[in-house]
Amino acid sequence: MSAEESLKKVCKALKIEFDPGDMQDWGIVNSDPTRVAEFIKYYKSVDLDEETKFHVFELVVASYNDAILGRLAKGQAKADFLELVKESHSVPGLKIVRDYWKEIYNKENFPVGKLL
Incomplete structure (x- = not known):
């Protein structure tokens, strides 16, 4: 299955509109703080x-x-996120994502970098 086909499947499952122009930054473009x-x-x-x-x-x-920016990152969502980050360290391909967010970290716009 191609990357595009895989993302279309994810979009369908998560009810996100698929736009082939968004493939490079798909996760960022489709972020939703209420759906973490x-x-x-x-x-x-x-x-x-x-x-x-x-x-x-x-x-x-x-x-x-x-x-985090919307002050919605609390309780179980925070615990689940931190657990997922910990688990992500055993998946080599996810290091790129963690490194990207760590590199752009700042308190005002990209605070998640500090948690990775």
Whole structure:
């Protein structure tokens, strides 16, 4: 299955509109701070190929960043996110996502970098 086909499948499952022009930054473009728990559940419950896992993990991180900014990152969502980050260290392909957010970290716009 191609990367585009995989993302279309994810979009359908998560009810996100697919735009082929968004493939590079798909996770960032489609972030939603109110859906962090749903995205984490999807990431953990669906068998994803490596490239799709990368995109969905980026979706989770971008959404959690927005949740921090919107003061929605609390309780179980925070615990689940931190657990997912810890687990992500055993997936080599996800280091790129963590490194990206760490590199752009700042308190005002990209606070999630500090948690990665």
